Amino acid sequence: MAHIISKLTHDFPLQTTPLVVSSVSAGFPSPAEEAVDVGIDLNRLLIEHPAATFLVRASGTSMVDAGIFEGDLLIVDRSLQPQPGSVVIAYCDDQFLVKRLTKNRDGLYLVAENKKSLFRPLQVTETVVIWGVVSSVIKPLQHTIGAKELR
Numbered sequence: 166m167a168h169i170i171s172k173l174t175h176d177f178p179l180q181t182t183p184l185v186v187s188s189v190s191a192g193f194p195s196p197a198e199e200a201v202d203v204g205i206d207l208n209r210l211l212i213e214h215p216a217a218t219f220l221v222r223a224s225g226t227s228m229v230d231a232g233i234f235e236g237d238l239l240i241v242d243r244s245l246q247p248q249p250g251s252v253v254i255a256y257c258d259d260q261f262l263v264k265r266l267t268k269n270r271d272g273l274y275l276v277a278e279n280k281k282s283l284f285r286p287l288q289v290t291e292t293v294v295i296w297g298v299v300s301s302v303i304k305p306l307q308h309t310i311g312a313k314e315l316r
Contacts, residue, residue, distance in 0.1 A: 211301045217244035219297070221254060221261070227277035227284050228252070228263055238303040239263060245298035249273070252299040257292060263299065 212218050223237045231252060233239070239254070247253050249268035254261055255275055264275035264287070275293070277284035287293065 230278040241297040243297040
């Protein structure tokens with residue numbers, strides 16, 4: 166399911182991208198402001214624990230209702246403690262999975278977030294290893310085109 170792209174370390178050079186000081190209206194248009202801040206480093210914004218963080222590309226459609234689509238880059242932090250409600254990367258039966266961690270009276274389960282998914286809830290046992298918590302998703306906007314067909 167998953168292909169690890171790269172492990173992030175403190176050794177990556179800082180690279181900043183210009184940051185416009187004002188926010189962008191998703192409602193009615195507002196006059197554009199010309200003020201641009203110094204910049205923002207996306208590594209610092211998105212990665213809290215570089216030594217424990219890796220990127221992985223999502224495949225499949227079982228998590229589209231959580232906003233995770235085929236080809237999205239998932240930022241996974243292994244230092245975060247998985248909690249019920251977390252989206253996690255798990256390893257089971259020689260494959261990686263991205264699923265929502267849930268809890269009921271019988272224990273912890275991994276569940277898909279796609280009403281059309283055939284994935285049945287998987288109980289977390291000693292054969293299921295939680296590798297990390299998905300902290301962010303990086304996606305191109307074209308992934309959202311046609312997203313309703315995947316649900």
